[in-house]
Amino acid sequence: MGTVIYDDVFIRLERARWQLSSDIHFDEIDPALVNDQWRFDLRHICLTELSALYATEMFIRDFYADIDFCSFISVWFYEEMKHHLVLRKYLEQLGETFDEAELPALRLTFAPGPAIETLTMHYCGEQRLAHWYTAFGIHAPEPVLRTIFKILAADELRHAACYAKYLRRAVTNNPACLPDILKMALWMIRSSNEAPKHPTTITEPSVVGQLEDPEYIPRMLNWYLPGRDHEKPVQRRILALMGELSDRPMGSPRDLLSAIRETQGSPAPAAA
Numbered sequence: 001m002g003t004v005i006y007d008d009v010f011i012r013l014e015r016a017r018w019q020l021s022s023d024i025h026f027d028e029i030d031p032a033l034v035n036d037q038w039r040f041d042l043r044h045i046c047l048t049e050l051s052a053l054y055a056t057e058m059f060i061r062d063f064y065a066d067i068d069f070c071s072f073i074s075v076w077f078y079e080e081m082k083h084h085l086v087l088r089k090y091l092e093q094l095g096e097t098f099d100e101a102e103l104p105a106l107r108l109t110f111a112p113g114p115a116i117e118t119l120t121m122h123y124c125g126e127q128r129l130a131h132w133y134t135a136f137g138i139h140a141p142e143p144v145l146r147t148i149f150k151i152l153a154a155d156e157l158r159h160a161a162c163y164a165k166y167l168r169r170a171v172t173n174n175p176a177c178l179p180d181i182l183k184m185a186l187w188m189i190r191s192s193n194e195a196p197k198h199p200t201t202i203t204e205p206s207v208v209g210q211l212e213d214p215e216y217i218p219r220m221l222n223w224y225l226p227g228r229d230h231e232k233p234v235q236r237r238i239l240a241l242m243g244e245l246s247d248r249p250m251g252s253p254r255d256l257l258s259a260i261r262e263t264q265g266s267p268a269p270a271a272a
Contacts, residue, residue, distance in 0.1 A: 052080030
């Protein structure tokens with residue numbers, strides 16, 4: 001059966017969990033500091049966080065036999081939907097409203113896919129989103145909003161750590177899955193500001209593709225994370241786990257490509 005992970009991560013996440021009612025000082029928000037562009041972008045981020053619902057349905061379907069992982073997803077779903085809620089409450093303090101009748105138009109059902117690749121993709125996605133939220137928090141024009149993004153970034157890093165535990169277990173139970181993990185990690189690492197790879201951007205149709213401005217993420221990245229080298233912290237964390245799983249040090253995507261070639265015994269493709 002393997003190691004039960006849910007019991008441990010439940011306690012760890014519970015200890016670190018922030019409280020909506022006490023840790024976010026909504027009464028201190030200064031609406032005058034938040035211009036129309038930030039309001040527009042915050043609405044998009046808020047609605048993108050709602051996609052945790054669609055991802056949860058996918059996880060429960062594709063990991064049907066893995067009771068341990070599905071149990072963890074119950075906690076992940078709760079915390080991700082709290083991200084949607086805190087951003088919505090923040091926007092409501094600014095006088096922004098959401099029409100609940102319009103939300104079903106954003107619903108998606110993701111096609112079934114290889115579970116191990118889905119797990120890897122979401123591990124990389126959580127690392128990248130934490131990086132984005134950290135940058136948005138640094139540049140946010142209003143103090144309470146800066147606090148919110150800092151909190152959300154920490155949540156995403158903890159979620160990535162949980163996904164990493166399930167990847168470790170997967171390789172321990174079935175070493176043959178390692179090449180698929182490495183290939184997906186390499187494909188996810190090969191990202192750019194113009195075509196950022198995250199679970200909400202890479203499906204067809206995509207989550208962000210349902211929004212009013214499907215290009216809001218590239219635009220925000222080019223404003224708040226410009227340049228080619230800003231993703232080094234993301235790559236470093238992903239490569240560290242891939243090196244651990246393959247039992248070899250990794251300092252660059254080239255090392256990851258070499259590991260793929262060795263584990264599958266033939267030249268690796270350019271992308272998974």
